[in-house]
Amino acid sequence: MARQVDDTAMTATGESFPLTRLSVLAALRSQDGAERARALDILFGAYWRPVYKYIRLKFSQSPHDAQDLTQGFFAELLERELLSRFDPSRSRLRTYLRLCADSFALNEIKATSRRKRGGEFVHVALDFSAAEEELRTQAIDPASIASPQSLEDFFEKEWIRSLFSAAVEELRGVSEAREKQKAFKLFEAYDLTDEENISYADLAARFSLPLSEVNNQLAWARREFRRIALERLRALCDSQDEFVREAKALFGVSTQ
């Protein structure tokens, strides 16, 4: 059974996915199959890219082998219920997942042949070419991130990139649904660009808008982006305390 991971996990109206009652970990233990499926979507959506890139760089695997390992890792995560062993008081979820991925990849690479899995397994369809393209444009030298701390930092950064990318896509959908496409375009042109020294006046000229309008639209888009990103983060955290800590680390802000 192939499952298509929806990175953005959006509903048809473009609103953010309402996993508001339970965190991902709690939802994975739910009796409700639909709840479990949605939680898996969110978990995979948040972590597959960082895992893929991590395996590619740390173990110097080819794109094809790294894809297999990434797929295998998530299948193993489900089959062996590795998340049930996660203790939030001892580490962050992403650190735990990274170490699990580490261990899995190491074992798989050492094995002379791939293990055959009996019974049902989940084949996760993921957009690896896009992830590979990101790696290429980032041009990271694996040697530069070889130390445990820098690997942890790298994984965290990729996880943030994954989270933010999904939030940007969701924001795009929300903007369309609320007919604020202009706001999203401004946001894209100012906050998502690598261009330096771009000013609001430049944007106002480019989009033929008054300066105050540029200001207001950007403020709306940024606020919505932050809200969406924090909602996604909340779904990945097991407790309010963890969420507050993670939000602070992510944005340097409180959760209010």
Add this chain to the structure above:
Amino acid sequence: MTSLSDKALERLRSSEAADFPGSRYKLRELIARGGMGVVYAAEDLKLSRRVALKILDTPDANGELSSRLMREARILAQLEHPGIVPVHDVGVLPGGRAFYTMKFVEGLRLDRYIVQLDSLPQRLRLFLRVCDAVAFAHARGVLHRDLKPANIMVGSFGEVLVMDWGLAKILREPSLSRDETLITYGQPANSESDPTQSTVITGHGTVMGTPGYMSPEQARGETEKIDVRSDIFALGALLKFIAVGGAQGKSAALPRPLLAICIKAMAESQNARYTDVSAFAADLSLYLDGLPVSAYAENFLERFRRFYKRHEVAILLIAAYLLMRALVLLFFHR
């Protein structure tokens, strides 16, 4: 899906900072979010010190909110007093958003600090320091209009600072139109769940205040009647809060003269309240010194008790002398 570069990532992580390129301020941490703006802890790179930076965070179609924020900064700048948070700088971002910086206060909010003070005189003396700051503002023609425990900070060295002058009104501005006294907010200023901590704004934009601390004339929206006695009402509620030792305290436990002072400050009619903060503070000082207060008419027994308490040691010593003399006379008379 959009692929984000490292630069974009950094910018998104500190999206406010995106608007501060090359400026002397570096945003560090969001510390409060209100209906109109947000307050960040920031670093002043020129003076190498921590500041609090307040900036608009709400769509400001016609620039009115920017004007309000600048006005708030100008009001604060006029109030140079050790008990009023000082303003350091004002500015406008490239996009036209106004901001100002002020002293970064490290300490506790009054409602959290007060539970540490066991002694009633200590708590009352702390309140008198708040009165000093408010009296100073009144002397400069500025009303606070939102005095409450959440808007008072106690610093790490015990300094008391009155904060959040966002609802302040200048009494002496010529021809105050209705618009001048109104500040439009989209949301309540605080997101606390306790209703006495949240500043309430009506749907049509009239400045109100905080339930439990706003005067009757404020609650009725009679903005033209709001004067120093409205702040005195709030101070009376604040005094009660401080005297009982916080939200969990009971006013029934307060001594009657002190309770009478609170009741006078919080009278329904403005004319029945203290005329100014100095009179209020003076009555409280009399209470602290064990002297009769204007707000309370003592009966004979209460007057005697107060006199005795004030001169207890002398009375006991003299009584001891007289008793001893009497004993000597009776038992050692030769």
Add this chain to the structure above:
Amino acid sequence: MNKIVIGLLLGTLLGAIDGATAWFTPAVRGMLVGIIFGSTFKGLIAGVAAGIFARKVNSVPLGILFGLAVGFLLAFLVALKEHGYYFEIILPGSIVGMIVGWATQRYGYTTTAAQRG
């Protein structure tokens, strides 16, 4: 008024009053003037001592204790000289000392550094 002056005046007054109460003891009425004079002088000494102590030490309990000690000592010396009336002299004298000790702590000012020049 500074603390020493307060001590001096109050000690003198209380000493005089204390001495005058000797009138209630018929056996010593004949020596009343001398008793009053002596008690007044005793009170003066105690008052000045308490005033000096109050300038150095700012503590009501310690001031009362000091006054008690000085009053007791002076009264004891007088009683010793009289070879009797120990309770009648020492007890009131001690309490007068305590009163003066308290008063000098509570009232009066100490000289400031500026005044000391």
